[in-house]
Amino acid sequence: MDKVQVLPMTQAKAKPVRRNQRPWSERIIEGLIKAGGMSGIIFVVGILIFILRESAGFLFGKFDFMEFFASGNWVPASVEKIEYGTLALLAGTMSVTIVSMVIAVPVGLACAFYISEFCPPRLRETYKILIEFLAAIPSVVWGFIAIVIINPLLIDVFQIPSGLNIMNAAIILALMSLPLIVSIGEDALRAVPESYREAAEAMGATKWEIATRVLLPAAKNGLMAAALLGVGRALGETMAVLMATGHSIRFPTSVFDPVRTLTATIAAELGEAPKGGDHYQSLFAIGLYLFILSFVINILADRLVRGKRLK
Amino acid sequence: MFAANQRLIDKTKKEERFKAALSTLTVGIFLPALIIVGWLFVKGAPALSWDFLLQDPIRGMTAGGIFPTIIGTMWLVTICVLISAPLGILAAIYLSEYAPDNLSTRIIRLCILNLAGVPSIVHALFGLGAFVLFLRMGTSILAASCTLAVMNLPVIITSTLESLQAVPRSFREASWNVGASKLQTIRHIVLPNSIPGILTGMVFAVSRAAGETAAILFTGVAFYLPFLPVNVFEQCMSLSMHLFTISTQVVGVPEAYPYATALVLIMMVLIVNSISVAMRWYFRSRRKW
Amino acid sequence: MMRFAILAVLLVVASCSRSGNHVVIQNKGSDTLVNLAQAWAEEYKVINANVGIAVSGGGSGTGIAALINGTVDIANSSRAIHEKEKVDAEKNNNGKVTEHIVGLDALAVFVHPANPITELTLEEIGCIYGKSGKCETWGDVRPGTVVPGCQDNKIIRVSRQSNSGTYEYFREAVLGGEQDFKQGSMDLNGSREGVDMVGKTPCAIGYTGMGYVSKEVKSLCVAKDKSTTCALPNMENALSKAYPISRELFMYTVGTPKPEVQAFLDWIKTDAAKTITKNSGFVPVQ
Numbered sequence: 001m002d003k004v005q006v007l008p009m010t011q012a013k014a015k016p017v018r019r020n021q022r023p024w025s026e027r028i029i030e031g032l033i034k035a036g037g038m039s040g041i042i043f044v045v046g047i048l049i050f051i052l053r054e055s056a057g058f059l060f061g062k063f064d065f066m067e068f069f070a071s072g073n074w075v076p077a078s079v080e081k082i083e084y085g086t087l088a089l090l091a092g093t094m095s096v097t098i099v100s101m102v103i104a105v106p107v108g109l110a111c112a113f114y115i116s117e118f119c120p121p122r123l124r125e126t127y128k129i130l131i132e133f134l135a136a137i138p139s140v141v142w143g144f145i146a147i148v149i150i151n152p153l154l155i156d157v158f159q160i161p162s163g164l165n166i167m168n169a170a171i172i173l174a175l176m177s178l179p180l181i182v183s184i185g186e187d188a189l190r191a192v193p194e195s196y197r198e199a200a201e202a203m204g205a206t207k208w209e210i211a212t213r214v215l216l217p218a219a220k221n222g223l224m225a226a227a228l229l230g231v232g233r234a235l236g237e238t239m240a241v242l243m244a245t246g247h248s249i250r251f252p253t254s255v256f257d258p259v260r261t262l263t264a265t266i267a268a269e270l271g272e273a274p275k276g277g278d279h280y281q282s283l284f285a286i287g288l289y290l291f292i293l294s295f296v297i298n299i300l301a302d303r304l305v306r307g308k309r310l311k
Numbered sequence: 312m313f314a315a316n317q318r319l320i321d322k323t324k325k326e327e328r329f330k331a332a333l334s335t336l337t338v339g340i341f342l343p344a345l346i347i348v349g350w351l352f353v354k355g356a357p358a359l360s361w362d363f364l365l366q367d368p369i370r371g372m373t374a375g376g377i378f379p380t381i382i383g384t385m386w387l388v389t390i391c392v393l394i395s396a397p398l399g400i401l402a403a404i405y406l407s408e409y410a411p412d413n414l415s416t417r418i419i420r421l422c423i424l425n426l427a428g429v430p431s432i433v434h435a436l437f438g439l440g441a442f443v444l445f446l447r448m449g450t451s452i453l454a455a456s457c458t459l460a461v462m463n464l465p466v467i468i469t470s471t472l473e474s475l476q477a478v479p480r481s482f483r484e485a486s487w488n489v490g491a492s493k494l495q496t497i498r499h500i501v502l503p504n505s506i507p508g509i510l511t512g513m514v515f516a517v518s519r520a521a522g523e524t525a526a527i528l529f530t531g532v533a534f535y536l537p538f539l540p541v542n543v544f545e546q547c548m549s550l551s552m553h554l555f556t557i558s559t560q561v562v563g564v565p566e567a568y569p570y571a572t573a574l575v576l577i578m579m580v581l582i583v584n585s586i587s588v589a590m591r592w593y594f595r596s597r598r599k600w
Numbered sequence: 601m602m603r604f605a606i607l608a609v610l611l612v613v614a615s616c617s618r619s620g621n622h623v624v625i626q627n628k629g630s631d632t633l634v635n636l637a638q639a640w641a642e643e644y645k646v647i648n649a650n651v652g653i654a655v656s657g658g659g660s661g662t663g664i665a666a667l668i669n670g671t672v673d674i675a676n677s678s679r680a681i682h683e684k685e686k687v688d689a690e691k692n693n694n695g696k697v698t699e700h701i702v703g704l705d706a707l708a709v710f711v712h713p714a715n716p717i718t719e720l721t722l723e724e725i726g727c728i729y730g731k732s733g734k735c736e737t738w739g740d741v742r743p744g745t746v747v748p749g750c751q752d753n754k755i756i757r758v759s760r761q762s763n764s765g766t767y768e769y770f771r772e773a774v775l776g777g778e779q780d781f782k783q784g785s786m787d788l789n790g791s792r793e794g795v796d797m798v799g800k801t802p803c804a805i806g807y808t809g810m811g812y813v814s815k816e817v818k819s820l821c822v823a824k825d826k827s828t829t830c831a832l833p834n835m836e837n838a839l840s841k842a843y844p845i846s847r848e849l850f851m852y853t854v855g856t857p858k859p860e861v862q863a864f865l866d867w868i869k870t871d872a873a874k875t876i877t878k879n880s881g882f883v884p885v886q
Contacts, residue, residue: 034399040423050440114333138522161803208326237431239527250784287436298428537645537652
């Protein structure tokens with residue numbers, strides 16, 4: 001076969017390309033690429049497998065379904081009666097997540113609207129950069145802020161005995177998930193075709209009316225996905241809640257109660273348990289619990305976004 | 312015919328008010344964050360000095376500096392990027408150029424999305440089970456970096472994928488039409504044009520890895536090490552862990568120290584992010600399309 | 601881009617082949633001991649530049665778990681090793697467990713300075729912290745007590761996490777070893793967080809090694825029961841055992857320690873090391 005003449009602008013190296021005989025180096029590299037593509041699945045499945053592996057003994061042994069999910073007593077190191085009840089921990093996680101989302105979702109979506117629709121373009125760029133900076137602050141710094149800034153602030157403002165509680169963690173989590181909600185919400189709004197806005201404007205709608213009556217319904221799925229991803233972020237946060245919640249096992253009765261979350265329990269207790277022991281395996285079981293929770297949330301969010309694209 | 316009637320005036324006034332409210336709200340969100348960073352700066356600046364950055368901690372970590380933690384964090388970040396960048400880029404190339412539009416591709420994308428949402432402590436559990444125990448790396452920089460790499464994989468994949476897909480199809484077609492193979496096209500046309508996005512992803516990964524604490528707690532970080540690590544099989548100290556311990560454990564630390572450590576961590580992350588922003592501006596101006 | 605990647609890989613490989621010419625001793629465990637261990641490590645590095653001690657916290661339970669798994673040279677613990685743990689450690693590592701007492705500690709029980717209570721018996725502390733204890737407000741403990749600045753006179757219990765040796769020792773010494781803690785206490789990390797918390801919270805009570813007590817809190821005078829005089833947590837009372845909750849601080853090794861490890865353990869008995877112990881707020885071994 002003749003050597004192919006190459007035009008300079010593509011700068012591709014000239015090589016005869018026979019249909020069924022490519023150089024082996026290309027095949028190796030393409031093999032690597034395909035393997036790399038599989039890496040996403042490999043790691044997710046890998047996480048599932050390894051967590052299952054380490055918790056298997058507990059799951060098929062001392063695991064009592066009712067106790068694990070319905071009992072509020074988490075006393076793995078008890079001298080009286082060892083119990084592995086995660087309900088109070090779940091209550092801690094849920095309370096912190098819900099309160100933080102009550103703050104973050106409306107505020108975040110409102111911001112997303114503002115940045116996407118009402119904001120002059122130059123200001124938009126500035127805000128997007130600020131959002132990135134906010135998102136980049138590490139969680140241990142947020143935890144530190146919870147202890148030294150928010151803690152005394154709450155004590156002063158609300159006259160409560162202790163500032164390490166649900167409210168503290170919720171404020172911190174809200175600040176942490178805002179960037180996520182704002183940027184994904186803004187993406188969702190941007191994805192609404194310009195024709196919608198133009199049509200509404202042609203009928204005399206003001207910007208506000210366009211935003212509330214046209215864009216909100218049109219982008220509703222994407223906005224819900226943004227909220228869900230914010231929930232996922234808050235659910236899975238470890239260091240900041242470890243430092244901010246006061247780490248107390250109980251069913252909270254007010255937003256100023258200290259609580260303990262599932263994530264913080266693992267972080268605090270994992271080092272202790274001898275490998276392979278019941279306590280160790282039960283902590284991996286909590287890890288499995290968290291993994292499944294975040295999996296469900298992510299699939300929901302993905303479904304919502306997909307549904308939106310089919311419009 | 313186009314004179315404003317009362318209804319239109321009312322509507323416009325209402326809109327102006329809502330616009331003002333929203334804009335105040337948006338500013339209101341960033342204001343606390345700026346105040347907090349400012350507060351950290353004010354309280355931490357007294358302890359910040361070149362000595363602080365370059366010395367070892369002494370007197371029970373209540374004096375001296377944070378040098379070993381900075382080095383430790385750099386080790387972790389470097390090895391993490393070295394592992395996750397090639398893997399992530401390969402994965403993104405697969406998704407962008409080779410993956411057929413079928414169920415298995417959907418599953419892969421779903422898995423990457425899920426990987427991004429997994430709580431960091433679950434990553435730590437995975438790292439413990441897979442790298443420290445199963446692969447017998449022990450608690451080491453290698454195990455911690457591998458855990459961080461798995462955490463950052465979705466970040467790199469997503470940003471690389473975006474920039475690969477932003478390269479116009481016409482570029483690829485022109486290359487195929489003169490006889491280049493798919494791989495050659497990728498190597499010489501698509502990749503060079505996606506470098507900005509790839510670098511952005513790597514920079515994001517760097518800032519996430521620098522700040523992560525939970526994932527490295529059980530896989531490679533120590534409270535105090537007398538020597539700097541010389542290879543990847545040793546443990547290291549890290550800025551994030553150090554902040555955690557001196558704000559909750561060590562007695563007698565001068566008030567400014569934890570603030571200064573938090574400040575160093577934030578500064579590191581902000582500098583890295585600013586580099587990413589600057590890079591994006593630079594490359595956007597040089598884009599060929 | 602390619603050249604950079606190759607350089608980076610070479611750097612990593614080069615660093616891997618170079619093994620440090622220093623010995624690292626792995627030391628893990630008690631958060632009570634961790635500051636002292638770290639101070640010793642710092643000083644030891646000055647004396648013996650080739651030997652370094654890598655110190656980690658995590659709680660006495662963490663250290664002993666690591667001892668069982670064979671991943672540390674020395675485990676720090678602020679409670680005695682359990683019989684079962686000893687058996688496991690000896691089985692997994694084919695050696696005997698050696699206990700080294702490296703200091704004495706008095707477990708201080710402290711409250712906010714505004715709290716009018718200055719002394720408590722072990723039983724009263726048990727009433728506050730124990731599962732079967734019925735004391736929920738400060739008035740329950742000593743009738744008529746009102747703590748200024750404390751809403752509802754409620755007791756806020758500050759405790760430690762279950763992997764803490766302090767937690768376990770407290771449970772044994774104060775709650776009688778057969779009783780669990782009452783759930784709902786704030787189980788803070790690190791010995792210092794508790795002190796910080798109580799110092800800011802009039803309602804709170806906490807416990808920790810006396811080396812962590814700061815001026816912001818008031819240590820209580822603790823009596824064994826109503827008929828004995830109470831004692832404050834300090835060095836003399838810890839040594840003479842007049843303070844009812846005094847404990848030994850331990851370092852555990854399994855099998856025959858490496859020569860460097862043995863040298864370090866011997867050094868801990870020297871005067872230089874004892875000065876450091878005193879400066880950290882603990883009683884050096886006599």
